[in-house]
């Protein structure tokens with residue numbers, strides 16, 4: 001077995017301050033709770049409140065993760081923030097997090113791969129830890145999708161929510177941590193989904209059906225490839241944490257694999273599609289139940305198109 005690097009020391013999350021149910025959206029859009037639940041699985045989501053944005057959520061999630069690990073901002077030596085909705089193009093959300101957590105001088109950068117951002121950033125964190133360039137990494141997935149979604153467009157406005165998840169990783173002894181990753185992208189499929197920066201008129205567009213088909217195919221494909229090439233059996237997988245775009249995508253993918261459906265983590269019912277945050281916001285719900293020696297597979301897919309999966313040994 002290969003050495004693992006990037007043991008999780010602490011986890012935290014922050015969600016937008018406004019709870020928005022399907023019933024709330026029925027009042028402002030031509031939609032209904034039954035359609036949204038049946039077609040997506042989403043019942044409610046969290047929108048940023050006044051004064052909140054992607055960077056404030058990322059900072060709050062980071063503070064929670066550091067507190068959980070019993071560490072402070074000065075104890076990390078790299079901050080990676082996966083996001084596509086930083087409040088400004090410059091500075092990066094990661095820089096703003098560094099300021100908020102009291103980590104002056106610590107390297108900080110954003111990684112942009114849409115809903116796949118966390119899985120991409122996890123592979124970078126792993127490499128930095130494995131190479132010795134960093135000893136502890138603060139790894140964040142954060143997005144305020146309501147800043148780029150057209151609130152009047154019922155085909156997208158019901159899907160997304162705002163949130164951030166953070167994990168503190170340490171190089172570790174090689175027993176526990178990331179083992180392997182798959183990364184992919186195909187810019188020929190860029191027209192299937194795009195959005196401008198927060199604050200611009202260029203709101204999110206997607207071809208939902210095509211993105212759906214792609215996601216339902218790539219999710220099991222990547223998972224099975226990752227397990228096979230590392231000699232890990234489906235029985236050894238304690239949790240699969242996929243990007244949370246649509247419950248139907250998740251169920252269709254799980255039916256194609258040998259991993260029992262009860263091992264898949266779903267949070268979209270409460271939080272909607274939180275883009276780069278959708279995987280790390282799951283960690284606080286499962287952290288205490290993680291069983292050493294087993295595995296967690298995290299699977300991202302999204303605009304770009306982009307896709308990535310990570311194998312983590314607990």
Ligand SMILES: CC(C)(COP(=O)(O)OP(=O)(O)OC[C@H]1O[C@@H](n2cnc3c(N)ncnc32)[C@H](O)[C@@H]1OP(=O)(O)O)[C@@H](O)C(=O)NCCC(=O)NCCS
Pocket residue numbers: 030031032035036039040115154155156158193206207208209211212215245246273301302303
């Ligand atoms: C977006 C998505 C939920 C749409 O579900 P779908 O079953 O494909 O639905 P369609 O887009 O075919 O629309 C079906 C009908 O519902 C309607 N509809 C769309 N949004 C609606 C809403 N919020 N409420 C009610 N009806 C709605 C459509 O107008 C359409 O009506 P029509 O047949 O009269 O034209 C689904 O395609 C999806 O989740 N795709 C993946 C998206 C994704 O993952 N994006 C993020 C990148 S990871």
